[in-house]
Amino acid sequence: MTAVSSLDRTQRHSFDWSVFSNPVVIINVTLICFLVVGFTYYIAGVNAVASGEYSISVERAKIAKLTESQSFLTIEKSATEDPTAAMAFAQAQHLVEAKDIVYVFENNDVALQK
Numbered sequence: 323m324t325a326v327s328s329l330d331r332t333q334r335h336s337f338d339w340s341v342f343s344n345p346v347v348i349i350n351v352t353l354i355c356f357l358v359v360g361f362t363y364y365i366a367g368v369n370a371v372a373s374g375e376y377s378i379s380v381e382r383a384k385i386a387k388l389t390e391s392q393s394f395l396t397i398e399k400s401a402t403e404d405p406t407a408a409m410a411f412a413q414a415q416h417l418v419e420a421k422d423i424v425y426v427f428e429n430n431d432v433a434l435q436k
Contacts, residue, residue: 403427 341347401407408423 342351403424405423411417
């Protein structure tokens, strides 16, 4: 019994490499390797597309926020540059009316001496 049991132990732990001489096994192992590589490539591609779409959506959100801010600033600017609003402010502050007020705002150095 001892001779048989020692033989069983060696058979359990050894691997028969002769299975790789069969062409079907070689083809199956090769196909499995191709599938693993293809699946890895697919996952990397999907992640790249998802990452690109996320960054595009973030940039679109920034553009929407900046457009809203620009609209608000344009409205605020048009309210401050309105000649009638400037006239009302001047009258409320008892200021003297200035002619061609738009010229004064467009040319910053009107009051500078030469």
